[in-house]
Amino acid sequence: MSKTPFGFGPPDPDKRGDGDPSDPSEQPSGAEAFNQLGQMLSQLGQMLSQAGTSSGPVNYDLAKQIALQNLSGRDDAKVGFTTSGSEDSSSAVRDAAHLAELWLDAATILPAGATSTVSWSARTWVEKTLPTWQRLCDPVAQQMSGAWMQALPEEAKQAAGPLLSMMGQMGGMAFGSQLGNALAQLAQEVLTSTEVGLPLGPSATSALLPTNIEKFTEGLELPSSEVLVFLAAREAAHQRLFTHLPWLRQRLLATVEEFARGITVDTSALESLAGQIDPANPASIEEAMSSGLLEPQTTPEQQAALKRLETLLALVEGWVDVVVAEAIGDRLPGAEALRETLRRRRATGGPAEQTFATLVGLELRPRRMRAASSLWKLIGDRHGLEKRDDLWSHPDLMPTAEDLDEPLDFAERLATPTTLPADLDPIAELERTERDSKNKPASTDTSPTTGGDTDEDKGDKGTGSGNTDPS
Structure with missing residues (x-):
């Protein structure tokens, strides 16, 4: 991994204190230190009260506040996305989405997934x-912020008392500040609600950001209406997957959580970390946490989780790439140029990849996405779109990372009819349950006695006083 997880990037030189905490000449003493500590606690109380009441490893109230404040200068609602016959950006987005859905119907067996298409501002x-x-940030931040606290001896925890709680709140504010700035930056660049590759928005809602799309269109030498329809088709294709495949949304988010749960920290760095914290300098807490001393250790289990996540994201993006290309065909003269532009956007580390890499240490490699696109195209050409899309019906039917390396082998295997094992196929499970229910002997007990004996049981027992020995 080339990226450290969310909340633990390199320190910001602009946030450093004015003095060097390690220099004794810079340290206050006596009454001066006491006064500074009192001022620090007073300022800290004001900061905590102004940051909202959010609890947990990330202060989301603060994150939202910072993100919206950074975006306060943008008035997206008044920026129209004009196309012929459209009065404003909202109607243009709806018209583009309607057209895209009609074209997609012929390119996939998955029905439309979005029940509404909306125009979003960055805010x-x-x-x-x-x-x-x-949901994505909590597990990572929880593990990172709690790792060093858990490593402290019980005596130290009891002695620290309120200080640990205070530092936990400070950590939540530091994470919230970083997340807020990242979201503000990302909100000014993303084109649709699914560009990150994850279902970030509300279920069954397609969303496009017209202001960002207009900025993206500049310099492409393509009609803005074509760009809007192309992006609407990509958003609609994503929604068909995420809406009709509940396992996909759950597995994508659960894999991120699985990675986060395995985060471990080298606790031997605690002593060095403690030496960096100056009680008179609140900024030293955030600086120490982002110094890299608590950089997580990657385990084999985490590597496996990242590989599965990378593969699944690549399969989603590759399928969308192929289906949209087939749906649009020659209808948009600039479609192929747009397709390649978006691929390059991925290859150069666009905002989606950078944010996701910062979040979980994962970079969605374009090589995997291109390989997935080639695999879906091959399957569709050889076996038809119905068999291609049927692979999404269950996660155990999906191509693996190895299949991306050997697409021809996977396509050939599909020529042989296969079925899911009975313990994995929900239909087979239902049929087995019904069959077992039919084969189960029905009760013939009509006796009013409390013993519940059948006629056969009574014959065995005879008419005596319960002696079961026939002799």
Whole structure:
């Protein structure tokens, strides 16, 4: 991994204290130190009260506040996305989505997944996607912020008492500040609600950001209407997957959580970390936490989780790439140029990849996405779109990372009819349950006695006083 997880990037030189905490000449003493500590605690109390009441490893109230404040200068609602016959950006987005859905119907067996298509501003994107970001960020931040506290001896925890709680709140504020700035930056660049590759927005809602799309269109030498329809088709294709395949949304988010749960920290760095914290300098807490001393150790289990996540994201993006290309065909003259532009956007580390890499240490490699696209195209050409899309019906039918390396072998295996094992196939499980129910002997007990004996049982027992020995 080339990226450290969320909340633990390199320190910001602009946030360093004015003095060197390790220099004794810079340390206050006596009454001066006491006064500084009192001022620090007073300022800290004000900061905590102003940051909201959010609890947990990340202060999401602060994150939202910072993100919206950074976006306060943008008035997206008044920026129209004009196309012929459209009065404003909202109607243009709806028209583009309607056209895209019609074209997609002929390119996939998955029905339309979005029940509504909306136009979002950058601020709306922050508000609508924050709940999902919370699910993604919480496990990573929880493990990282709690690792060093858990490593402290019990005596030290009891002695620290309120200080640990205070530092936990400070850590939540530090994470919240970093997340808020990252979301503000991302909100000004993302084009749709699914560009990150994850279902960030509300279920069954397609969302496009017209202001960002207009900025993206500049310099492409393509009609803005074509760009809008192309991106609407990609958003609609993503929604067909995420809406009709409940396992996909759950598995994507659960794999991130699985990675986070395995985070471990080298606790031998605690002593060095403690030496960096200056009670008179609140910024030293955030600086020490981001110094890299608590950089997580990657385990084999985490590597396996990242590989599965990378593969699944690549399969999603590759399928969308192929289906949208087939749906649009020659209808948009600039479609192929747009397709390659978006691929390069991925290859150069666009905002989606950078944010996700910072979050979980994962980079979605374009090589995997291109390999997945080639695999889906091969399957569709050889076996038809119905068999291609049927692979999404169960996660155990999906191509693996090895299949991306050997697409021809996977395509050939599909020529042989296969079925899921009975313990994995929900239909087979239902049929087996019904069969077992039919074969189960029905009770013939009609006796009013409390013993519940059948006629056969009574014959065995005879008419005596319960002696079961026939002799």
